[in-house]
Amino acid sequence: QKEVEQDPGPLSVPEGAIVSLNCTYSNSAFQYFMWYRQYSRKGPELLMYTYSSGNKEDGRFTAQVDKSSKYISLFIRDSQPSDSATYLCAMRWTGGFKTIFGAGTRLFVKA
């Protein structure tokens, strides 16, 4: 079993839809949770970062962490074609440097 599980998709939605992306994990020591966005032929870039449980909102993006369920989510409101990319969840434990990435979910937002 992988430490971090993420459905690779692809996920196709119409423009304006609310998108929900999710990851589950097995290591309860993870404390830092991140979402990276990767456009085709580019390196990933950090989109959202959360410490421990709770929600964080940034514009159209909301990150949620439920440590009791070992489940994290990224919500995208009013999705745009420019949101079409691969979204990777990532996490690490306190004091550790190694970041464990999910496989990434490919998202397509149709105009």
Added chain:
Amino acid sequence: GAGVSQSPSNKVTEKGKDVELRCDPISGHTALYWYRQSLGQGLEFLIYFQGNSAPDKSGLPSDRFSAERTGGSVSTLTIQRTQQEDSAVYLCASSLPRVGGGRAGNEQYFGPGTRLTVT
């Protein structure tokens, strides 16, 4: 400012040949990571450098893989006697020293990657 750069952007090599991949991190970033990204597999951690500390090589898949970082800046990932299963995108990332738990301590800046194809 300049981001992380990697070269070459694409590399096609024959099975059994050695290859060198280069990474130029962001100036002032003391932490440097190498990852491998295969289709549908996410980012696989390979090696981590932090300042003058001994690198963490725990992710290197075999002894054919090695990496060095000269002068705390440029890094080279070397794959000897390449195999077809080595075909992947090799990504380099750099970051600031991990101070506290803020965004700065967690954000890795990635280069565009080197797409390696072993024929």
